[in-house]
Amino acid sequence: MAKKKTRTKKSTAKKTKKISLRPNRQQKVVLGSFFMLFGLALMVAFVSFLLNWEADQSTLTQFGDREIETKNWLSKFGAAISDFFMYKGFGFAAFILAILISYSGFNLFIGRKSTKLLNSWFWGILVMIWLAIFFGFFAETNSLMGGRIGFEMNDFLQDYLGFIGTVFLMVFLFIAYLSLRLKLTPEMIGGFLRTKKENLDKEFQREKPTFKETEEETDWREKMTASTKPEPEKTSEEIKLETKPPKEESPAPTPKPKPEKQDPEDVQMEVETAKEEELEENKISNKIVKDFGEFDPTLELSNYKFPTLELLQEYGGGITVDQEELEGHKNRIVETLKNYKIEIAQIKATVGPTVTLYEIVPEAGIRISKIKNLEDDIALSLSALGIRIIAPIPGKGTIGIEVPNKNSTIVSMRSVIASPKFQNAEMELPMALGKTISNETFVVDLAKMPHMLMAGATGQGKSVGLNAILTSLLYSKHPAEVKFVLVDPKKVELTLFNKIERHFLAKLPNNEEAIITDNTKVINTLNSMCIEMDERYELLKDALCRNIKEYNIKFKARKLNPENGHKFLPYIVLVVDEFADLIMTAGKEVETPIARLAQLARAIGIHLIIATQRPSVNVITGIIKANFPARIAFRVTSKIDSRTILDGQGADQLIGRGDMLFTQGNEIKRLQCAFVDTPEVDKITEFIGSQKAYPDAHLLPEYEGEESGTGVDIDKSERDKLFREAAEVIVTAQQGSASLLQRKLKLGYNRAGRIIDQLEAAGIVGPFEGSKARQVLVTDFAALDELLNEE
Numbered sequence: 001m002a003k004k005k006t007r008t009k010k011s012t013a014k015k016t017k018k019i020s021l022r023p024n025r026q027q028k029v030v031l032g033s034f035f036m037l038f039g040l041a042l043m044v045a046f047v048s049f050l051l052n053w054e055a056d057q058s059t060l061t062q063f064g065d066r067e068i069e070t071k072n073w074l075s076k077f078g079a080a081i082s083d084f085f086m087y088k089g090f091g092f093a094a095f096i097l098a099i100l101i102s103y104s105g106f107n108l109f110i111g112r113k114s115t116k117l118l119n120s121w122f123w124g125i126l127v128m129i130w131l132a133i134f135f136g137f138f139a140e141t142n143s144l145m146g147g148r149i150g151f152e153m154n155d156f157l158q159d160y161l162g163f164i165g166t167v168f169l170m171v172f173l174f175i176a177y178l179s180l181r182l183k184l185t186p187e188m189i190g191g192f193l194r195t196k197k198e199n200l201d202k203e204f205q206r207e208k209p210t211f212k213e214t215e216e217e218t219d220w221r222e223k224m225t226a227s228t229k230p231e232p233e234k235t236s237e238e239i240k241l242e243t244k245p246p247k248e249e250s251p252a253p254t255p256k257p258k259p260e261k262q263d264p265e266d267v268q269m270e271v272e273t274a275k276e277e278e279l280e281e282n283k284i285s286n287k288i289v290k291d292f293g294e295f296d297p298t299l300e301l302s303n304y305k306f307p308t309l310e311l312l313q314e315y316g317g318g319i320t321v322d323q324e325e326l327e328g329h330k331n332r333i334v335e336t337l338k339n340y341k342i343e344i345a346q347i348k349a350t351v352g353p354t355v356t357l358y359e360i361v362p363e364a365g366i367r368i369s370k371i372k373n374l375e376d377d378i379a380l381s382l383s384a385l386g387i388r389i390i391a392p393i394p395g396k397g398t399i400g401i402e403v404p405n406k407n408s409t410i411v412s413m414r415s416v417i418a419s420p421k422f423q424n425a426e427m428e429l430p431m432a433l434g435k436t437i438s439n440e441t442f443v444v445d446l447a448k449m450p451h452m453l454m455a456g457a458t459g460q461g462k463s464v465g466l467n468a469i470l471t472s473l474l475y476s477k478h479p480a481e482v483k484f485v486l487v488d489p490k491k492v493e494l495t496l497f498n499k500i501e502r503h504f505l506a507k508l509p510n511n512e513e514a515i516i517t518d519n520t521k522v523i524n525t526l527n528s529m530c531i532e533m534d535e536r537y538e539l540l541k542d543a544l545c546r547n548i549k550e551y552n553i554k555f556k557a558r559k560l561n562p563e564n565g566h567k568f569l570p571y572i573v574l575v576v577d578e579f580a581d582l583i584m585t586a587g588k589e590v591e592t593p594i595a596r597l598a599q600l601a602r603a604i605g606i607h608l609i610i611a612t613q614r615p616s617v618n619v620i621t622g623i624i625k626a627n628f629p630a631r632i633a634f635r636v637t638s639k640i641d642s643r644t645i646l647d648g649q650g651a652d653q654l655i656g657r658g659d660m661l662f663t664q665g666n667e668i669k670r671l672q673c674a675f676v677d678t679p680e681v682d683k684i685t686e687f688i689g690s691q692k693a694y695p696d697a698h699l700l701p702e703y704e705g706e707e708s709g710t711g712v713d714i715d716k717s718e719r720d721k722l723f724r725e726a727a728e729v730i731v732t733a734q735q736g737s738a739s740l741l742q743r744k745l746k747l748g749y750n751r752a753g754r755i756i757d758q759l760e761a762a763g764i765v766g767p768f769e770g771s772k773a774r775q776v777l778v779t780d781f782a783a784l785d786e787l788l789n790e791e
């Protein structure tokens with residue numbers, strides 16, 4: 001039985017191995033070197049063909065005859081292939097083909113990503129055809145220049161367009177190439193010529209004084225010779241004395257007579273600081289910035305108007321203080337505590353929109369835990385729900401008792417958006433969440449969080465919360481700066497945002513709808529976001545930047561060349577409104593990319609906001625929780641849920657309707673979420689949606705579903721140095737967990753996680769199973785050796 005199990009495990013392991021069709025590093029080196037050398041060989045053959053083609057042409061028909069000698073440096077093969085590509089093909093332009101083959105080989109050889117290669121081939125072939133046609137004009141004088149294809153195409157065009165028509169067409173194609181491929185515009189050429197002219201002028205001006213000097217010099221020399229001429233009989237010594245130029249004309253400073261004793265302080269020193277050498281790269285970018293200004297990502301939608309405050313509704317007035325209620329609550333708190341023999345030295349009330357905070361300072365010697373235990377008793381005496389005791393309030397030295405107000409005030413989105421705190425916020429992704437207990441607007445930066453988890457039972461304000469976050473971003477960001485990926489399994493909550501698809505949403509190229517309501521499509525989108533993440537990391541690496549902010553600043557200063565794939569990177573915010581539903585239907589397949597994004601995406605501007613009704617441990621697993629330090633809890637139904645989401649109690653004591661707790665890893669803050677109603681969101685999206693938009697939603701990289709479903713395919717050569725050791729630890733313990741590797745091999749979490757992924761790719765451990773440890777697919781060392789040797 002056990003044996004059978006091992007066999008099936010092994011076969012699964014083999015299956016995982018077989019799936020990868022992509023060449024590994026070694027195969028890439030072999031293929032790369034082949035193409036590189038083949039391209040070079042073609043070039044050698046072509047050059048030789050240019051010199052010897054006439055002599056070799058007669059031998060081509062006798063390819064099989066070994067006796068016949070060929071002059072081509074690559075012999076018969078060289079002559080035949082050159083004849084095919086040059087004489088019968090594209091003439092001189094065939095060199096481009098050889099260069100393309102070599103270049104592709106080189107890319108493979110050094111393992112560079114080949115995304116731009118296709119582009120190079122496309123343009124290369126077009127240029128080749130153009131050149132062939134162009135050389136076709138000279139077919140009469142030299143039939144080799146354009147090759148047969150060049151001649152035929154030129155002839156064909158001349159038949160239909162005539163000579164002049166063909167020349168016009170060729171000039172047009174040349175301009176199109178300069179503009180589309182080299183991105184040259186008349187302004188740029190104008191700018192270039194202008195700077196050239198300025199440089200020339202400067203150069204000319206610089207040269208003038210030297211010219212003057214020489215004039216002076218000759219004058220002086222003439223004078224000198226004139227003065228020496230009349231007295232030819234003078235001795236050379238005398239002449240020397242005579243020829244000394246007058247003092248004032250001498251450019252050299254006369255040395256001062258040396259004092260007998262020199263005081264060091266009398267000696268004057270001229271300090272010259274070495275100038276920083278200006279980098280060539282900076283010079284170019286500065287020149288472009290000077291000519292065209294900084295790159296402005298908003299230029300394409302330069303007339304975009306931010307939504308106005310009028311689109312948002314005002315709800316009631318400010319907070320009303322009910323003196324009677326306050327007094328009543330205070331008395332009851334003091335009485336209840338007195339009953340338990342807790343004397344109070346001082347009490348202070350702060351009235352917030354939904355709750356009032358009573359801060360008490362107990363008499364000396366009272367144990368804080370005693371008050372904390374009285375939560376229920378105080379709630380009973382105040383006959384109120386949602387009492388929370390904070391003992392002590394961090395940084396204040398008092399004990400806080402939060403008591404809900406009888407009449408709560410709605411915090412309107414309008415009031416938080418209009419607040420100076422939001423308007424003047426210097427944040428990358430400002431989110432106005434609502435107001436604190438002391439009625440201050442609470443604004444946080446999503447870019448700093450960097451991901452957020454939101455939980456709350458149904459009807460407690462989650463969707464309103466998400467809308468408030470999205471609205472904040474819509475009010476503060478231009479469509480070029482942020483894109484949303486919206487996942488809405490409930491199908492109704494986020495549909496309003498469809499209107500701003502072409503402004504603010506991102507989607508997969510083949511998806512019709514930008515808002516994803518189908519759970520199976522979520523998997524593809526998440527994986528595509530992982531690809532986007534990897535691509536962005538490549539760009540950042542290339543630009544030597546540590547994060548998206550630095551990268552975009554550099555790009556705006558035109559220090560990064562768009563020709564090398566660099567582009568302005570908008571922030572991407574992924575919003576999932578019902579994560580539990582996703583996990584139930586798609587399970588690990590969504591969990592893995594979400595965990596990956598959560599772990600790695602912070603630096604490159606992808607941020608996740610995940611909302612769920614059921615914050616149970618199988619929905620919010622350890623790995624997800626560890627990477628979502630910012631949490632929002634609306635009212636939940638149990639203490640356990642509260643603990644899962646906040647790592648503490650309190651969310652079960654909230655009163656609902658937007659009453660929420662927020663934490664960013666440290667203290668827990670009670671907030672009243674800003675309220676934005678559906679008609680308001682409708683108005684905002686309508687306002688934005690009716691403006692000029694991009695041609696399409698922001699397109700994420702294409703992703704083809706992987707058969708293995710795990711998405712793990714790791715190159716053998718990229719394995720960690722401790723891979724073998726880690727495999728042995730896992731096989732010995734028969735438990736596939738990263739924390740085990742962390743402990744045994746003393747590794748950091750990320751490295752252990754990577755090794756686990758590599759072990760999965762090698763078929764040693766099974767796929768990710770949420771909170772459970774992974775299955776180990778290899779039973780003993782012998783099987784492990786066999787598996788690794790077979791690779």
Ligand SMILES: Nc1ncnc2c1ncn2[C@@H]1O[C@H](COP(=O)(O)OP(=O)(O)OP(=O)(O)O)[C@@H](O)[C@H]1O
Nearest residue numbers: 410457458459460461462463464657658673674675
């Ligand atoms: N910040 C708020 N201020 C005032 N009322 C609110 C606030 N948030 C929510 N409410 C009230 O609570 C109701 C339910 O809110 P919401 O639709 O956001 O709940 P939900 O948690 O998304 O529920 P579900 O999970 O079932 O979709 C709203 O219609 C509104 O009346």
